[in-house]
Amino acid sequence: MSENYRSREERRQVQKKKQPASKKTKPKGKTSFFRKFLISCLLLGIVGLVAGVATFFVMIKDAPKLEKTKLVNPLSSKIYDKDGNLVYEYGKEKRTNVTYDQIPKLVENAFLATEDARFYEHSGVDFKGTTRAVLVSLKGDYGSQGGSTITQQVIKNYFLSMEKTSKRKVQEIYLAYKLEQQYSKHEILEMYLNKINLGNRSYGIATAAQNYYGKELNELTLPEVAMLAGLPKAPNNYDPTKKENVQRATERRNTVLGLMNRHGYITKQEMEEASKVDVEKGLKPATELQAMPYPAFMDAVVKEVEKELPDANIGSDGLEIYTTLDPKAQKLADNILNTNIINYPNESFQGAFTFMDTKTGEVRAIGSGRGENKAVFKGHNMAIELDRAAGSTMKPIFDYAPAIEYLKWATYHQIDDSPFKYSTGQEVRNADRSYSGPISMREALKMSRNIPAIKTAKEVGISKSKDFSEKLGITFNTAPTESTAIGTNEVSPTEIAGAYAAFGNDGKYTKPHFVKKVVYPDGKSQSFGQKPKPVMADSTAYMITDMLRSVVTSGTGTSANVASLDVAGKTGTTNYSSKQIAQYKLPESATRDSWFAGYTPQYTMAVWTGYMKDGKDEYISSKNTKIAQLIFKEMMSEMATDKSRFKMPSSVIQEGSELRIKGAKRDSSPNTSVPDTTEQPKQDQQQKTEEEKKQEELKKQEEQKKQEEQKKQDELKKQEEQKKQDEQNKQNEQNNGNGQGTPNPPNNGNGQGTPNPPNNGNGQGTPNPPTTGGGQGTPNPPTTGVPNPPTTGGGQETPNPPTTGGGQETPNPPTTGGGQETPNPPTTGGGQETPAPPTTGGNAGEVPANNGQ
Template sequence: MAGEFQSREERRKKLQQSKGKKQAKKKPSGIVKKIFLSLVVLGIIGILAGVGTFAFLVKDTPKLDPKLLKDPISSKVLDKDGELISEVGSENREYVNYKDIPKQVENAVLAVEDARFYKHHGLDPIRLAGAVVANFREGFGSEGASTITQQVIKNSFLTPEKTLKRKVQEAWMAYQLEQKYTKHQILEMYINKVFVSENSHGLATAAKVYYNKSLNELTLPEAAQIAGMPQSPNNYNPFDHPDLAEKRRNIVLTLMEQHGYISKEDMDAAKSVPVTASLVKEEERERDEKPYDAFVDAVIDEVEKQGDFDIFSDGLTIHTTLDRNAQLHVNTILNTDEVIKYPDAEFQAGVALIDTKTGEIRAIGGGRNQEVKRGFNYAIDTKRQPGSTIKPVLDYGPAIEYLNWGTYQTIDDKPIKYSTGQEFGNWNDKYMGPISMRTAIQLSKNTTAVQALQQVGLERAKEFAINLGIPLKEIFESYAIGGFRVGVSPLQMAGAFSAFGNNGMYTQPYAVKKIELRDGTVLDTAPETKPVMKDSTAFMITDMLKSVMVSPGTGTTAKVPGLPIAGKTGTTNYTTEDMKKWNIKSDKVVPDAWIAGYTTNYTAAVWTGYSSIKTPIQAGADQKIAQLIFKNLMEYVSKDIKTADFPVPDSVQKVRIEKGSMPPALASEFTPDSEVITEYAVKGHAPKSVSVKYNKIDAPGNPQAIYDPGKNVVTLTWDYNNPGNAQAQFEITVTDGVAPKTDIISEKVVTLQNPTPGAKYSITIVAIINEKRSDPATTAVDIPLPQQEEEGEGNGNGTSNGDGDGGIVPGIPTPGDGTGTGNDNGTGNGNGNGGRGNP
């Protein structure tokens, strides 16, 4: 019983313990309820806050205006004075109704822009997630996140700023649009509204512009090409960027196959067709008659870079930097025979004119005889090797900036080697030996430029050039003379050179000062001005480039009389392989001719050549056309305004340098003026040493000239203290009162044979050692007349004025106070009374 009792007792205790545990477990249930209720409350608060926030963000959402839905609003482009020069966006548009949109075109648009268009109500969370995946799978840009409905709203009503407010408003209006219009109407709006480059809107217009077809005539690859353009119209323009356009078209075809619109066979067949196969030929494209289109090209490019803007449909007011008079004159220079006599119609030129101080673009010369809208712009789009024009930017500018070279810096113009060991020399195999940096730039010597780059170092030179807007991704020593793998444009060169004329301050050239949105918001788009070099560097480059424009400089054709102007010319050359490949016979022809230069007001850069590098600029006058364009343009824009000279900054000083000294040395007081150049040094970095090349040496001592009447000679002797036994020579100058005679000898004794009786000889002796000259030592000697004692009578013709009757020296008059006649025997019977004459 006891065991049973114990067991029951134990069971009772265990049961009680179990109940206690259950009760203990029930206690936390109150906390859970509290947490749950708190979350519910927070959820309600969050919903209310979200609703409130949503209501606040959409309270000033624009109303759905049917006119804005159908027609994009063109943008106004104003010149620097606020005058309208162009309306961009309303020039070229063909409208198409939904019933006339081919199913193939619709499928292409849906595949790339919004495959679930008919399944959502304006917003598509599934599309948003799918776009993220597609961008990882197919590459960035393969599929966007916005629905077609959202794109219609964005392009019709809202500013392009990427903010939460705009996205919320876009979503709200997209929902409203779906409630008010059918899917077919919305798709019709989209297809007619999108920008397709070439100043054109709508896919029907694109079909005409690129293929000269209506939409229902397009092939599958053509339909895919125009359907893919709206994401980045200018980049996917098949005229300008066929490679990018083809890649984009193939993405559209892939998406069409993925979404079941076409078969794999159709996709592969369409992808095999080159995107250029059926494009409108260049000669058939629409001609461009607008005088400001080259400049508007720059405006369009800049607006696109400023953000998510569509200049062709956003109704922007764009304030630009254009000087319309300068632009019209550039057009006259390029497209008429009034200024330049061009060799043929195919000869091309690109011109960029900017304000030196602000970087504002004043005019753009996009090319000659441009026949299409938004054609290739040779001032902006061209990428050609700059040749010697790059030397101030890549070689000599960095040498002054980093090595504190002065304009006098002596560089040995001689054959050299690249760091690779390859030999390099001047194109004509002619060399001048040690010359100053100024002379090297003035004559555009190549070996000196390479040596400057080598001493600066490639990386520092590259950094210097990049800060001036030259987009170098790599650099080699051959770049010192402009042999770039990827070239530069005239606009980039103008920007770089303007910094030299603006005391080392650089502003990236720009055409757009500010953009005014439809809602009144004004965006200041002017880039920031920044220091990129010391003012000493800028000034010394400028002063040397002024020398380029005067004889014997390479830029004399571009000089404008009376205008303080600096510049650098450049040409490129064909390699031996190029000449062989393209059957070029002459080594005097070039593919490119450049000039870039500036005043304190304007900077201009001009490139000339042909669209194909295979066609050379002929030797002679044609290679000077770039300089003639530059000269005429700078002369035109500088008339009737004051152009100040470039100020000398406090950071530089003038120095007298002995020509050819290497390393550079100050001229001494003995250096001949003909051997002295006056140049500029960075203050605190002028040469410290003074040349001793022309210092005076000891003059000869104890000069004596002794006449020996017996031998009838004069012997000249002197002493000379010659320290170090240096090789000395002596310059002897003898003057007898009639004409000096000079000779250089090595001995210290001279004999003058048969001196003239009665003459006085003055003698100067100058010592010369290693081109150094001493002060002169001088002496003199009188040569006596011979004496005669006899008297006699004669019938000669001689006369004398002596103390006696006549002269005693045969044939030579002597003084006397009587007059008489004498014969060769020395006696006379004159009018005076006898007496011996005194010689």
């Protein structure tokens, strides 16, 4: 009954307490959350899929059409000069195409094993194969199969540019599927094998078989087929006709043989036997080039494009290549090297050079040898690939520019040109085997002194000089040593030209290049070249330029001077090691390499001359070391039209004819005897520094003191002789007047009975000792006078050579023109310096020394 009286609220609370504890509402909320999450993911997936599909269609919207004419007839590439005029169509030469029925099974299997083992299983894109290729490359096992199928490679090679973008990849996949729908597998394989770039100017497998082996496809052996199948990955690196590629080509061929065995195309025994065959076996000699204008320049163009765009097939991609070529300059270059403009000693004498724009780095012309070397294509191009010691042309780059840049030296900074040894104990000599004592940086560079150059590099620091040189495009195959300061590092004319151009371009370096841009068939383009990059202060560049003017106007490079142009430049020579001199019976003065590198505000040029191999009659004689300068002069005289002069920047202060950096701590006293090269060159005038004057004054005082001492000795001797004479006369008088019976001797007219000794003109009977030219009776002892220190700057005197014979000085050479003394010992070959003996640098073995030019 009591329950009947409970309120409604009380009854509700009682019922709530009686409900089971397990009945809760939370599970309902959790289920709702997961349901919402799944729905959201589904919606996002749908949105993403729609967006992806939309993006895919946007990307393929402008994909090129699969034109059958392009697939059947590969397109040649057009090469233009600097003004956009067509010069040559590359790849237009005869091709040998084959049908699928003409392709031997061995050839097909080799390319399938190497490039696309699942070719007959996929539909244009092999996602499974791509995944496997990634895993294989991670394991380092062969690593030769790429992710692209043969079908994709056909699309890539025939229709698309080489840019690495997601859009291009999407188009490649789309077109590969489309190609598989329109053509059979055999047709696609035929397209691939007829177009593939196999190096050595070979596009297509049949052409390659002829160019490499002189064979038809069905005549090729297993090792030959494997070599050809390995080429597409990197034709230039695996081409066995190039000696430097033989090892790489062998390894690549053996990789192909291993893949053929893995996929069951050949047995293990066949693989092992083929791997033992010399990769060069059966290769035929290089074929004659078909008519091609400017083959050396074209070679440089093709090599640059292949390096920058490794996936491009120049012979079949239909590229438009715009180059930096100046046909007028190139024709002149060819004529200079291969006509009688210059009197070359013989046919074996070679020359190579690079002629480029000082400001832009664009190469206008190159010389790559004489005779058979002039027609180089896909061979050794000396202008860009030569490796010869640079000699003294490295001194501005490795020694003096870093000294100005890092040590703030003025052009009149004094360097001690005195006996010096490398840290190994090897003696270093100047070309003339003499020493100048304190010498200015300008004069050391102008006269190409070796010892000051090495001391300068050591003071800067070899590693810092290396870093500075590398910013100018100089490469080092080995770690630089002290001898690098005088040019033992091997370089090409293009490297040296690029470095010197930076001096003429206010310290900004632009890498030399042969191509401006490449335009693909789809209209996309790839620009080449770089923007000028500051690598040194403008003060450093100008001060080097000003000193190099002195080299051309009054130093070792006068044969390169062009009167109407503002020319700066440097000579460089190297000689043979003592071992080579003995082996080939060469004269001591034989030169191995002769260089000249110079520039004007408009053009820069680096020239090398010499012989390609060493031999008894293959050396540069003293009279021919200036041919490099004459080549430079011929090119500049004809091509350089800009008569402007290099402008001195505000960061440089001129003191007389010398220069220093504004704001830098003042260097040692300037010598103003070097011509003021900011104006027209003037005749050098002699002027002595304060230090030299002091030394001369000390010398005079010492000589005067010696003369006074000698006078005193002579006077004492005279007095002694007079005393003896007086005593003798007195004794004679006593004998004549003492009544003794001894008869008097005949009278000599002086009233004395004793005959006088012969008179020497001094009134004394005793003969004087021989005089030494000073009227003194006793000979002067040899002097030990301090030699006059050399003056620095233009018009300076040649330093007295080392004293000989008890300290006696060797006389100075006769003076020439305007009181100026002839520079140092006799020159050879029209002013050429005598080569120094071979030097060694660091811990290296004997290396050809710098002749000091």
